[in-house]
Amino acid sequence: MIVLKLGGSVVTDKDRAETLDGPALERAADAVAAAVSSGAVERLVVVHGGGSFGHHHASEHGVSTTEGTHDADAALAIHGAMKTLDEFVLEALLERDVPALPVHPFSAAHRDDDGDLHLSTGQVQTLLAEGFVPVLHGDVVAHAGEGVTIVSGDELVAELATALEADRIGLCSTVPGVLDTDDAVIDRITSFADVEAVLGGSDATDVTGGMAAKVRALLELDARASIFGLDALESFLEGDEPGTTVE
Ligand code: IPE
Numbered sequence: 001m002i003v004l005k006l007g008g009s010v011v012t013d014k015d016r017a018e019t020l021d022g023p024a025l026e027r028a029a030d031a032v033a034a035a036v037s038s039g040a041v042e043r044l045v046v047v048h049g050g051g052s053f054g055h056h057h058a059s060e061h062g063v064s065t066t067e068g069t070h071d072a073d074a075a076l077a078i079h080g081a082m083k084t085l086d087e088f089v090l091e092a093l094l095e096r097d098v099p100a101l102p103v104h105p106f107s108a109a110h111r112d113d114d115g116d117l118h119l120s121t122g123q124v125q126t127l128l129a130e131g132f133v134p135v136l137h138g139d140v141v142a143h144a145g146e147g148v149t150i151v152s153g154d155e156l157v158a159e160l161a162t163a164l165e166a167d168r169i170g171l172c173s174t175v176p177g178v179l180d181t182d183d184a185v186i187d188r189i190t191s192f193a194d195v196e197a198v199l200g201g202s203d204a205t206d207v208t209g210g211m212a213a214k215v216r217a218l219l220e221l222d223a224r225a226s227i228f229g230l231d232a233l234e235s236f237l238e239g240d241e242p243g244t245t246v247e
Pocket of ligand 1: 006007008009048049050051052054055058078082137138139140150151152153154
């Protein structure tokens, strides 16, 4: 089973509010469709980020993974923008005969008063077993003591990979992998100490993204993870390990 995240900045134009990067989304959907139709991938869960859909509304309303809001209109603005992006992603997959179906985290997850995320995965597991490709996305979630906060695609990937015992994780990003100080792709990372100098150590504020946070979270998971660019998505889905492998 593979959990694939399509980074929000891969499928949207991050500099313009609520703007899709249509050609990039089509390339990503082509790669997924090729791997599904050839049988290279049998069980796949797709997660996509927010890009210019989620982050724009989240920052406008001052909402992050830790800072919440009790303003229902603000929560709905963020959730609505993410559902709009999700519809584009689903449409691109369905047009290519990928049996994609949405699972919206707002209705499937919450955070407790320690901020820990709880995601129900029975529907994802059942959809997978029935031959569908569940699609989740960064979203708002109910958060005890905070109202609603953001759940990032990366957090969902970690939860899903653990709960569903994923074999592989793919993070399709705007960079071809984790880069060293000469901008060369680092082939393999097995401990954070390997890359601390390059990634700038621990940045406590870096909770919604950033390579340091991604690598740290991936190192804690059992499944092997790859971080790669859109050019390498097809080869990842076919079983290669392009970009940077984190294990
Ligand atoms: C953010 O998700 C979702 C919202 C802001 C609602 P991610 O943090 O996973 O998005 P990207 O991939 O960085 O754009």
